[in-house]
Amino acid sequence: MIKKLRLGILPFILLFSFITLYCGNNVKPSKATMNNSTKLTTNLDTVTLGAGCFWCVEAIFQRVNGVVSVTSGYSGGKTVNPSYEDVCTGTTGHAEVCQVVFDTTKLSFPSLLEIFWNTHDPTTLNRQGADAGTQYRSAIFFHNESQKETATAYKEQLQKSGIFKSEIVTEITPFTNFYKAENYHQNYFSSNSRQPYCSFVIRPKVDKFEKHFSEKLKKDN
Numbered sequence: 001m002i003k004k005l006r007l008g009i010l011p012f013i014l015l016f017s018f019i020t021l022y023c024g025n026n027v028k029p030s031k032a033t034m035n036n037s038t039k040l041t042t043n044l045d046t047v048t049l050g051a052g053c054f055w056c057v058e059a060i061f062q063r064v065n066g067v068v069s070v071t072s073g074y075s076g077g078k079t080v081n082p083s084y085e086d087v088c089t090g091t092t093g094h095a096e097v098c099q100v101v102f103d104t105t106k107l108s109f110p111s112l113l114e115i116f117w118n119t120h121d122p123t124t125l126n127r128q129g130a131d132a133g134t135q136y137r138s139a140i141f142f143h144n145e146s147q148k149e150t151a152t153a154y155k156e157q158l159q160k161s162g163i164f165k166s167e168i169v170t171e172i173t174p175f176t177n178f179y180k181a182e183n184y185h186q187n188y189f190s191s192n193s194r195q196p197y198c199s200f201v202i203r204p205k206v207d208k209f210e211k212h213f214s215e216k217l218k219k220d221n
Helices: 002-024 031-043 054-061 084-088 109-118 145-161 196-212
Strands: 044-051 067-075 095-103 138-142 171-174
Touching: 031 044, 044 054, 044 067, 044 109, 054 067, 054 095, 054 196, 095 138, 109 145, 109 196, 138 145, 145 171
Parallel strands: 138 171
Antiparallel strands: 044 095, 044 138, 067 095
């Protein structure tokens, strides 16, 4: 009798298990989970920076605590979807840039600008060292009015301070476009540290940055 009863309820057990499994896979996230996700998204901000060769800029900001991602690319010009070869002609209007996504709870925008202006020469027009051309210009492509106001005020204060003997030529213009550079340009310094340009140009910049901004480095550095 008992065996018959167990066999009789077996289909219902299987049905209940199926319903539980199906519903379990479709459980909506809790409010706490949703709030944490929303909070993380709200904390993120993006700015696009040009400071010479994007390999150098990328290598610096990848090491900054609070920076979530750094993507090398092209911005500020009119040519649609340009290639590296196109940009190198200096006729596209684009600058080599890095699109930096950062967590504002760990890295403020003024702190980010401090690093930006202290890791390249903002007084040389369309040039950084031996890299010359409009594609190597110093530029901040702001993504919102707050960034514009902060960057403009910071630039004015720097100019008045006399830290730089020459005029700061960094352009501060609204962000309009960004084209991601070819894959071989991404994470370039980390992947090609023994390449001559990396050894003689990027490495000294990175070493100088790590020495002067040690408190802003990611722990895994």
